[in-house]
Amino acid sequence: MSMQDRAAERAAAVEKAMGDIARIDADGRERGGIDRAGVERIRERLLRLAARDDLFGDDDFPPPESAGSSISYRIAQNDDDELALYVQCVADGTSAPPHEHNTWAVIVGMRGQELNRLYGPCGGGGEPQVQHEVMVERGTGVAMLADDVHSIHIEGAATNFHCYGLALERLTGRRFWHARSGEWRVYVDDSVIVEARPDRTP
Numbered sequence: 001m002s003m004q005d006r007a008a009e010r011a012a013a014v015e016k017a018m019g020d021i022a023r024i025d026a027d028g029r030e031r032g033g034i035d036r037a038g039v040e041r042i043r044e045r046l047l048r049l050a051a052r053d054d055l056f057g058d059d060d061f062p063p064p065e066s067a068g069s070s071i072s073y074r075i076a077q078n079d080d081d082e083l084a085l086y087v088q089c090v091a092d093g094t095s096a097p098p099h100e101h102n103t104w105a106v107i108v109g110m111r112g113q114e115l116n117r118l119y120g121p122c123g124g125g126g127e128p129q130v131q132h133e134v135m136v137e138r139g140t141g142v143a144m145l146a147d148d149v150h151s152i153h154i155e156g157a158a159t160n161f162h163c164y165g166l167a168l169e170r171l172t173g174r175r176f177w178h179a180r181s182g183e184w185r186v187y188v189d190d191s192v193i194v195e196a197r198p199d200r201t202p
Helices: 003-030 036-050
Strands: 070-076 082-090 095-100 105-111 114-118 132-136 141-144 149-153 158-166 175-178 183-186 192-195
Touching: 003 036, 003 070, 003 082, 036 105, 036 141, 036 158, 105 114, 105 132, 114 141, 132 141
Parallel strands: 070 192
Antiparallel strands: 070 082, 082 158, 095 149, 095 175, 105 141, 105 158, 114 132, 114 149, 175 183
8 A cells, every 4th residue: 555545544544533532522521521431432443443553554653762752643633622633652661650631531552562550530639549450552442531540651662542532732730640759740741742634744
């Protein structure tokens, strides 16, 4: 398949998946907010898209070269900066401390392994306690609500889908657990975001 044909097929697959996700999100909003069953439906839909990893290879989404770094390729986002989908490529040795998103979040694997530790809501403060772990890899994923907390631990490179109810730039005021000080602090996201939507790139 040529690069042009692959790009066209990828755009169509992403548009169809995001249309389905938008309907799931809208159903949740009508009931006052998306629930656990809703984000699980989004996870299942993204797993179907991730099965087409031939459309999201390293040639089109190059991984970072520096250890401990990541690149988020934005492949879909609506006009309200909501329902954003990224191909996140992460280098060996990357980790993120326990943190919240302030919106629903779904991560599904394509290549490599990303250990996710899930802590549940930590709105009352105090040190987060691990509830369970999920190894995100091909065929698996995690789905979180706005007040859920997770941490990420990667040995070896990984490429995953990250889908959020708000774009990364809109996720302000969220917190992370600073283990050395034993307190929650404001999370400053220094992610490298690369615009990869077909209608926004040259």
